Amino acid sequence: MKICHFDFSKPFELKNGVGVLVVENPEKFVSYCKDFLDQYSGEDGDFIFDENGKNISFKKCGEIIFDIFNLSYNNKKIIGGVYDNIVATVNNDYFSEYAELKGRILSFVDLVSFDFPLQIEYNAEFSLQEILKVLKVQPSDTSISVVEKIADYFDLSSKFAGTKMFVVVNLRTFLSDADFLSLITHIEYADYSVMFLERTQFKRMKEEPVRIIDNDLCEIIVENEFV
Structure with missing residues (x-):
């Protein structure tokens, strides 16, 4: 999955289905969140999602998640x-x-x-x-941790709702390095992609690509070596 935006010097290509977008500038961060929300609601936006050369609709195939503690297997x-x-x-x-x-x-x-x-x-x-x-038939929640709940939700939404792209906001604040590593390892073997939208840069756990828009709106690209 590639994510394009006129703020990016080149498309942001997610590696093994994972990418981290760090936006340090608060106004720009809010602007990006609103863009994803607008597209999820069916409105136009500046982000473009490219899967194997084909643009996908974020409304039909995407989801933005702000509250990981309120994920429900029972959504429509x-x-x-x-x-x-x-x-x-x-x-x-x-x-x-x-x-x-x-x-x-x-x-x-x-x-x-x-x-x-x-x-x-x-x-x-x-x-x-x-x-x-x-009869209120619905998937059972058998998760025993926050990370497992998130992974299960991704899997269910992908399989039954056709979700191909998740944008998760400020998740790293709530996860340890070990938990985040466990989650991105799970995503590597999945059929969907996840972009983590963060206000602060955290330690890279593997070689997940990182795109940073700093407080001065300068772009920093981290794709290979660890930082």
Whole structure:
């Protein structure tokens, strides 16, 4: 994944799906955050995301995360993808069982309505998605640490919501070097990319590329050697 912006002298190429953008100037930092938010909401922005020579929509395939402590596996995009996958599995492998279940539900409602002292009506064309929603079917949170929760969220959002690009704001403030190393190692084997947008430069843990916009708006590129 490459990220382009007119502030950059050249595209910011994420290595093994990881990159760190440090913006020391507070006004520029806020401007970048707003740009990502605007694009996530479907508006135009100055950042361009290039995947193998093809521009991708940040609204459709991206996500910006400000609060890592409030990540939910139950957001609309993930749940929609989970339900679509369950429906496909049922249609392929359990269609007769579902047809039987639906018939039994309708028969039960008929039985109850027969003895009910009021004439009632109901929708007999309910969907499997509606059943799943009533039962509150959702991914289980089995994470035992903040890092594991973040990694699991990335994986779920990628698989079920089609997210290809995550922008995470000021994450390094909350993670130890060891935890950050664990997270970027996980990302290396994933099918998505993550850019960490930071106000302060932290120690590089591997050879993750770092792009710095300093307080004077000068650009510093760190791609190979450790600093």
